[in-house]
Amino acid sequence: MKKFYLYFLLTFQALFPEYSNGLIAEDKMKPMSQEEISGFEQALKNKGETTFSLESQFVQEKNMEMLNRKMISKGIFRYMKEDKIAFLYETPLKYHMIINGSRLKIVNNGKTQVIDLKNNPMMKEMKGLIEASFLGRLSGMDSSYKITYFQNEDKIFVFVVPSGKGVSEMIRKISVTFDKVTLDILQLQLDEGAKSSTIYYFTQPKINSIKSDESFHIL
Amino acid sequence: MKAFIYFSFIFLLTLSACSTLKDSVRIGKTGHNVIGSVPHVIDSVPDTQIFELQMNFRDDEFGGLLLLKKYDNEHYRFILTSHFGLTVFDMEINKRDYITHYCIQPLNNQRALYLLRNDFSMLLKPDFFPNIRYKIDSSSRLIALERAGSITKTVMYFTGYKDSWPEVLSIEHPHLKLYIKLTTLPDASASPI
Numbered sequence: 001m002k003k004f005y006l007y008f009l010l011t012f013q014a015l016f017p018e019y020s021n022g023l024i025a026e027d028k029m030k031p032m033s034q035e036e037i038s039g040f041e042q043a044l045k046n047k048g049e050t051t052f053s054l055e056s057q058f059v060q061e062k063n064m065e066m067l068n069r070k071m072i073s074k075g076i077f078r079y080m081k082e083d084k085i086a087f088l089y090e091t092p093l094k095y096h097m098i099i100n101g102s103r104l105k106i107v108n109n110g111k112t113q114v115i116d117l118k119n120n121p122m123m124k125e126m127k128g129l130i131e132a133s134f135l136g137r138l139s140g141m142d143s144s145y146k147i148t149y150f151q152n153e154d155k156i157f158v159f160v161v162p163s164g165k166g167v168s169e170m171i172r173k174i175s176v177t178f179d180k181v182t183l184d185i186l187q188l189q190l191d192e193g194a195k196s197s198t199i200y201y202f203t204q205p206k207i208n209s210i211k212s213d214e215s216f217h218i219l
Numbered sequence: 220m221k222a223f224i225y226f227s228f229i230f231l232l233t234l235s236a237c238s239t240l241k242d243s244v245r246i247g248k249t250g251h252n253v254i255g256s257v258p259h260v261i262d263s264v265p266d267t268q269i270f271e272l273q274m275n276f277r278d279d280e281f282g283g284l285l286l287l288k289k290y291d292n293e294h295y296r297f298i299l300t301s302h303f304g305l306t307v308f309d310m311e312i313n314k315r316d317y318i319t320h321y322c323i324q325p326l327n328n329q330r331a332l333y334l335l336r337n338d339f340s341m342l343l344k345p346d347f348f349p350n351i352r353y354k355i356d357s358s359s360r361l362i363a364l365e366r367a368g369s370i371t372k373t374v375m376y377f378t379g380y381k382d383s384w385p386e387v388l389s390i391e392h393p394h395l396k397l398y399i400k401l402t403t404l405p406d407a408s409a410s411p412i
Binding site for chain 1: 271
């Protein structure tokens with residue numbers, strides 16, 4: 001049980017972003033009107049309906065107050081409808097995390113570990129958070145998350161503040177940045193309670209390019 | 220039942236008192252199998268070092284990255300993050316004390332943190348405790364140490380030496396079934412901000 005909980009938190013919490021105040025100021029964001037939010041959500045929904053798979057490169061950047069350097073990891077992100085998500089880390093270590101339905105597979109150093117997410121409500125919640133962020137279903141999230149929308153000239157910023165006890169103890173704020181035109185997710189940022197943040201930059205998105213779900217197979 | 224517990228306890232104590240390291244030595248001034256000082260296993264020069272961490276506790280496994288930041292003499296900070304970036308714990312260790320800056324709830328247990336503090340202290344300073352036996356190879360490098368103890372008995376192995384420092388540092392608490400493996404990651408620390 002503890003394993004599930006730990007993996008849950010460790011795996012998923014880091015997948016959500018937050019914008020530092022500096023970035024907010026730099027981007028000159030303005031709050032979106034209710035009409036603009038509705039339009040954005042509808043556009044996301046439309047895009048989601050025609051997106052069957054997504055693959056992109058990602059760079060993960062861990063920032064810590066006490067370090068004067070960033071920790072960088074790189075890899076490939078894959079999504080396939082309905083509920084298949086994969087983070088395939090290539091550097092500095094090969095490390096794969098694959099979610100297929102209610103199961104999570106971790107491949108590390110050639111060793112495979114499969115975790116059933118069904119019996120863990122916390123895990124389930126986190127999986128929902130990932131899917132909502134990546135698949136543009138933020139507005140469908142329950143009331144334990146406070147969601148606000150901002151925009152600048154070319155981007156839309158969605159901030160998610162968890163208020164549920166388990167999640168909020170570890171995640172202070174989550175942010176998702178969308179390209180205003182393509183609605184691609186450009187960045188995810190997680191602000192932790194530990195005075196550190198993790199930013200995921202997504203580049204070279206390829207829509208509907210994955211032809212087989214082989215890479216999501218879990219034994 | 221009481222007798223069983225008593226004998227189990229005695230058995231455990233006896234077991235833990237026996238060193239599993241053959242040809243081990245201890246620190247001392249005179250006598251057989253005695254050395255004056257112990258070689259270190261972690262390079263004290265770099266400001267920041269990163270290790271891949273593999274932890275096995277009974278049937279559970281966890282993998283992440285351990286950052287070691289050096290401040291001054293015998294003043295360090297250990298931060299464990301998951302591969303996905305989440306901070307697991309953030310611990311500062313100096314000569315006598317340790318401060319837990321952050322720890323996720325499932326691990327935030329005084330005994331667990333104290334055990335980690337002891338392990339890290341021995342990694343940084345292999346003679347941190349007095350009752351340790353050491354195994355030194357023909358090149359005068361520390362390849363193993365063992366700290367006797369009942370439930371917290373600790374055995375460490377240092378292998379894959381390269382440029383005077385081991386690439387793999389294994390920490391074992393056999394009675395707790397807790398095993399931690401640290402592997403140096405020379406290319407991992409990434410770019411300056």
